[in-house]
Amino acid sequence: MTMLQTSAPAPTGTVRGPRPARRGAVIATAVGVLLVAAPLVLGAYPVSMMTRMLAFAVLVLSVDLLTGVTGMPTLGQAAYFGVGAYTAALVGVHVTSDGAVQAAAALAAGLVAAAATGWVAVRARGIVFLMLTLAIGESVHQLADTWSAVGGSNGLAGMPPISVFGAALPAAGFVYWWVLAVAALVFAAVALVARSPYGRTLRGIRDNEARMRALGYRPALARFGVYCLAGAVAGVGGALWAAQARFVSPGDLGFEVAALALLSVVIGGSGSLWGPCLGAALVLLVRDSLSAYVGGHGALVLGVVFVAVVFLMPRGLAGLARSRRKEVRS
Amino acid sequence: MTAVLELQGLTRSYGSLTAVDHVDLVVREGERHALIGPNGAGKSTLFATVAGTLRATSGRVLLNGRDVTALPESARARRGLLRTYQHSSLFLGCTVLDNVALAAQRVQRVAHRFDRPARRFRRTQARALEHLESVGLAGRAHDLVSALSHGERRQLEVAMVLAAEPTLVMFDEPTAGMSAAETERFVTLLEGLPRTLTVVIVEHDLDVVFRLADRVTVLHLGSVLASGPPEAIRADEAVQAAYLGAARTEDLFTGGAR
Ligand SMILES: Nc1ncnc2c1ncn2[C@@H]1O[C@H](COP(=O)(O)OP(=O)(O)OP(=O)(O)O)[C@@H](O)[C@H]1O
Numbered sequence: 001m002t003m004l005q006t007s008a009p010a011p012t013g014t015v016r017g018p019r020p021a022r023r024g025a026v027i028a029t030a031v032g033v034l035l036v037a038a039p040l041v042l043g044a045y046p047v048s049m050m051t052r053m054l055a056f057a058v059l060v061l062s063v064d065l066l067t068g069v070t071g072m073p074t075l076g077q078a079a080y081f082g083v084g085a086y087t088a089a090l091v092g093v094h095v096t097s098d099g100a101v102q103a104a105a106a107l108a109a110g111l112v113a114a115a116a117t118g119w120v121a122v123r124a125r126g127i128v129f130l131m132l133t134l135a136i137g138e139s140v141h142q143l144a145d146t147w148s149a150v151g152g153s154n155g156l157a158g159m160p161p162i163s164v165f166g167a168a169l170p171a172a173g174f175v176y177w178w179v180l181a182v183a184a185l186v187f188a189a190v191a192l193v194a195r196s197p198y199g200r201t202l203r204g205i206r207d208n209e210a211r212m213r214a215l216g217y218r219p220a221l222a223r224f225g226v227y228c229l230a231g232a233v234a235g236v237g238g239a240l241w242a243a244q245a246r247f248v249s250p251g252d253l254g255f256e257v258a259a260l261a262l263l264s265v266v267i268g269g270s271g272s273l274w275g276p277c278l279g280a281a282l283v284l285l286v287r288d289s290l291s292a293y294v295g296g297h298g299a300l301v302l303g304v305v306f307v308a309v310v311f312l313m314p315r316g317l318a319g320l321a322r323s324r325r326k327e328v329r330s
Numbered sequence: 331m332t333a334v335l336e337l338q339g340l341t342r343s344y345g346s347l348t349a350v351d352h353v354d355l356v357v358r359e360g361e362r363h364a365l366i367g368p369n370g371a372g373k374s375t376l377f378a379t380v381a382g383t384l385r386a387t388s389g390r391v392l393l394n395g396r397d398v399t400a401l402p403e404s405a406r407a408r409r410g411l412l413r414t415y416q417h418s419s420l421f422l423g424c425t426v427l428d429n430v431a432l433a434a435q436r437v438q439r440v441a442h443r444f445d446r447p448a449r450r451f452r453r454t455q456a457r458a459l460e461h462l463e464s465v466g467l468a469g470r471a472h473d474l475v476s477a478l479s480h481g482e483r484r485q486l487e488v489a490m491v492l493a494a495e496p497t498l499v500m501f502d503e504p505t506a507g508m509s510a511a512e513t514e515r516f517v518t519l520l521e522g523l524p525r526t527l528t529v530v531i532v533e534h535d536l537d538v539v540f541r542l543a544d545r546v547t548v549l550h551l552g553s554v555l556a557s558g559p560p561e562a563i564r565a566d567e568a569v570q571a572a573y574l575g576a577a578r579t580e581d582l583f584t585g586g587a588r
């Protein structure tokens with residue numbers, strides 16, 4: 001035993017190549033620079049497309065927080081995304097064009113909506129939880145579709161362009177920067193949660209809930225907590241979506257959005273945070289842009305991609321990068 | 331010395347099978363109490379019922395004189411009643427350190443904090459590493475549990491349960507799957523534990539039992555056959571008579587193991 005100990009394996013990744021952490025930082029910086037520089041070189045359409053991707057990525061982060069980190073696959077996050085989008089639009093129409101106020105209101109609305117609906121859902125697990133969240137999503141969709149105060153099936157239009165810190169944003173590029181800044185902030189916050197003791201608690205619940213109870217945890221409490229957090233995150237995503245589109249309709253919180261968000265997590269690799277963000281960009285790209293080239297069969301393409309991912313790379317894009325890194329190291 | 335754990339007529343049935351049958355048992359503070367019996371005697375079921383994983387069909391469980399029979403498992407754990415499992419129950423997708431830190435952070439009441447990264451909670455990290463060190467796994471802290479060998483997982487299980495700072499811990503065949511060296515380390519670790527900690531241990535290895543235990547209870551078909559100091563149990567005719575066909579009690583216990 002003592003001999004075993006002295007020959008403890010050397011820390012991985014010290015021998016060859018840059019340490020994974022440092023390489024990760026380099027890549028993150030590069031991606032950050034590219035994202036910030038995008039409006040300077042791209043036209044208006046790609047920039048608005050990227051703005052939507054960022055907003056959608058925030059929704060996907062909230063799905064990943066539940067699905068990947070806590071092990072609760074969900075189809076309900078589009079509901080809180082929608083609640084956030086409608087809240088932001090209503091604030092925009094009736095109160096203020098300040099983007100920060102809209103985002104804060106959407107965050108609060110997403111949180112409250114998740115708290116109000118989630119306490120039932122989090123009692124269930126697995127497929128039952130998935131069905132409950134689906135029911136929540138459909139109910140909220142129905143509500144948006146029929147409630148005339150928010151425009152019913154026509155949606156909510158007439159939202160003025162957002163302003164930031166009192167200044168109106170003169171061009172699409174500025175809206176993009178605003179959305180990028182908020183999305184980055186949310187990403188950092190979710191990353192912090194994932195790395196915190198609370199994140200550890202959530203992973204414990206994902207891996208072995210019964211053992212958590214035996215250690216003295218009350219998993220239901222932690223599950224409810226993360227459900228509310230995810231609701232808040234999705235709410236912010238909704239506000240960002242509204243800031244770009246300046247129009248919200250029931251379609252923005254329908255089943256399709258929920259399914260695409262879950263699909264993004266699967267494609268990206270659940271549990272990793274950057275993977276699902278990449279997945280979000282990919283999914284939206286296929287749905288909104290490539291769809292035209294394949295005769296409007298975007299959904300079909302996504303279906304094929306989904307099946308391919310499940311069979312060829314079960315741990316998604318993030319898993320692909322991980323295994324490549326391992327090959328490089330050994 | 332006061333009774334840390336007292337069982338009164340504890341019964342647990344699976345349908346028509348009564349796996350634990352009116353068990354009365356007293357475990358005193360600081361005791362090293364071994365629970366032995368052939369396969370299927372109901373030892374694991376008894377542990378699960380005491381821990382609260384399984385509901386008692388009838389009878390009571392008293393912890394430090396308080397009736398905890400109605401309390402859920404997690405509440406009993408928070409009162410210091412912890413156990414390990416016969417079949418490892420770990421967090422396979424987490425690192426070795428995370429597994430132990432999960433126990434430590436709950437005791438230190440930081441399990442729901444998310445204001446800074448976990449590694450910046452130095453007290454939790456230090457405590458978790460300390461426990462990993464004590465079972466010889468400090469070098470594997472950042473590996474995934476799924477990369478550990480069976481014996482290492484058994485050791486991790488021990489570190490995890492001790493990091494939860496129990497007052498009473500029940501080990502269910504902790505050395506099953508450990509190498510001889512690992513078993514030795516485990517026994518030494520247990521011998522070094524403070525007497526503020528009470529230990530109940532199910533163990534098939536009678537060498538381990540007689541080295542550690544200051545009381546032995548024999549369970550047979552769900553009932554207590556005998557309970558007393560090790561020497562008395564070794565000599566007990568009822569214990570030997572219960573296993574007709576074997577010349578020595580030892581053969582039965584070890585021979586039937588797993
Ligand atoms: N989930 C279950 N459902 C039905 N019967 C069970 C269940 N678990 C255990 N039993 C039965 O209850 C009895 C006691 O089992 P238990 O696992 O408690 O024994 P044990 O003393 O721990 O045995 P071992 O030494 O093999 O671990 C056995 O007859 C077993 O078949």
Ligand SMILES: [Mg+2]
Nearest residue numbers: 373374375416
């Ligand atoms: Mg057993």
